[in-house]
Amino acid sequence: MSTSYELTASVRNRVGKGAARASRREGKIPAVIYGDKQPPLAIELSHKDVYMKLHGGGFLTTVATINVDGQKIRVIPRDYALHPVSDQPIHVDFLRVTVGASLHVKVPVQFVNEDKAPGLKNGGVLNIVSHELDVTAPADAIPDHIVVDLTGLEIGSSVHLSGVSLPEGVKATAADDVTLATIVAPAALTSEEAAEAAAAEAPKA
Numbered sequence: 001m002s003t004s005y006e007l008t009a010s011v012r013n014r015v016g017k018g019a020a021r022a023s024r025r026e027g028k029i030p031a032v033i034y035g036d037k038q039p040p041l042a043i044e045l046s047h048k049d050v051y052m053k054l055h056g057g058g059f060l061t062t063v064a065t066i067n068v069d070g071q072k073i074r075v076i077p078r079d080y081a082l083h084p085v086s087d088q089p090i091h092v093d094f095l096r097v098t099v100g101a102s103l104h105v106k107v108p109v110q111f112v113n114e115d116k117a118p119g120l121k122n123g124g125v126l127n128i129v130s131h132e133l134d135v136t137a138p139a140d141a142i143p144d145h146i147v148v149d150l151t152g153l154e155i156g157s158s159v160h161l162s163g164v165s166l167p168e169g170v171k172a173t174a175a176d177d178v179t180l181a182t183i184v185a186p187a188a189l190t191s192e193e194a195a196e197a198a199a200a201e202a203p204k205a
Helices: 017-024 049-052 187-201
Strands: 005-011 028-035 038-046 064-068 069-080 089-098 102-112 125-128 132-136 146-149 158-160 177-183
Touching: 005 049, 017 028, 017 089, 028 049, 038 049, 038 064, 049 089, 102 125
Parallel strands: 005 064, 028 089, 102 146
Antiparallel strands: 005 038, 028 038, 064 069, 069 089, 102 132, 125 177, 158 177
C-alpha cells in the first residue's frame, strides 16, 4: 500500500476553458473534487506537485489529503488528462473518500519468480493477458499491485484469477475466472512444429 500524502490547493473562482488555461500559465493544474453527495469543488494545485506524484507510482490507488485554503479533504485521484504533445498533466479529477469506504480501483498485476518457471527457462514466452485487475478494496488498504507467482509453470500453462491470492479485504469484481497470463511456445518452435505437421500430412509420392 502506498503512503498517503498531502497536496495544497486553492479554490478556483472561475471555471471554463479560459480560466483553466490561465491557471496553467501560472504553473497550476486545474482540478475538481466531487462525490460524497456534495457539490463539485473546482480547485487548482501546483503543477510541480501533481507531476511528481503522477510519476511517483500508485497515483490512482493512493488516498491523499488536499488542503484547500485550510480545509483538509480526503480524496483519491479518479482520472487525469495529459497534454497530447508534451504529456504534461493538464487536469485531475478527485473523488472524496469517507472513513471506512471501499473503492473500486484498477490495480497493476506483478508477475514474480519467472526464473522458477520451467516453461520460461526452456524458451517459453510469458503472454500477459491482463496487466490490471478490477477490484474493490478498503480505501486505506489499496494494494500497490497484485502478485502472481509463476513458480512451476510449464509451456502451455495458464494463470487464472482463481489461482491468485488477494490481500485481505480485496475482492475481484470480475464474474468469470479470467485468464491473467499464459506461457506459450516460442514462435520459431511453433513454426517448426507446423512445418513438421504439414510434412507428415502431405501425400507420399
